[in-house]
Amino acid sequence: MPNYWLMKSEPDAFSIDDLKEKRQSPWDGVRNYQARNLMKTMEEGDLVFFYHSSCSPAGIVGTAKVCKKAYADYTSWDKNSAYFDSKSTPENPRWFMVDIEFIEKWSEILTLAELKNMPELENMLLTKKGSRLSVMPVTKSEWKFITLILKK
Incomplete structure (x- = not known):
């Protein structure tokens, strides 16, 4: 039995179209401890709602699945990365990521406003x-x- 998740991304940073093109991608750059801890519990095959945030309208735009369990987020060690963290090291990683795989881009966005009205x-x-x-x-x-809702 899979678990179910919602993962937010700003579409100008990484969109559902980017994932569709790549087919699989690491979900890197998470720098919130609670979100990191949730990712560490993810299993291969878990299902994901892909959510576009910080845009108008914000909402769920498609689905993906976890295809690789949590592992150290190596972007935290790269001094040239926007996600660099001097306190994270390969020996003692502070941040983790999972890989996700594209399943489907929806023809319409299910907006946050719509979700809140249900x-x-x-x-x-x-x-x-x-x-x-x-x-x-x-x-x-x-x-x-x-x-x-989407199948109606």
Whole structure:
């Protein structure tokens, strides 16, 4: 049984189209401890809602799956990287990433505003006030509800 996740990315940094073109990609650059810890629990085959954030409109734009479990985020050791962290080393990595694989780009975006207006999703972490994590769990019932919406 897979687990379900929502992962946010700014489309001008890395979009669903970028993932579609690459087919697989590391999900690097996460610099929040709670989001990092969630990624460390991900398993191969877990399913992901790909969410475009910091854009208008923000929302879920497609699906992906985890194809490689968490491993050290080597961008934290690269002094030329925007994600460099001088306290992270190969011997004692502070940050981790997973690899994800493209499944589908949706023909329409399911916006945050639409998600917030669905009573069935009132307990979804994404729809909670102040929820800003870039990686968050999604319940099986939330996953099923959202995917059913798209098939209508």
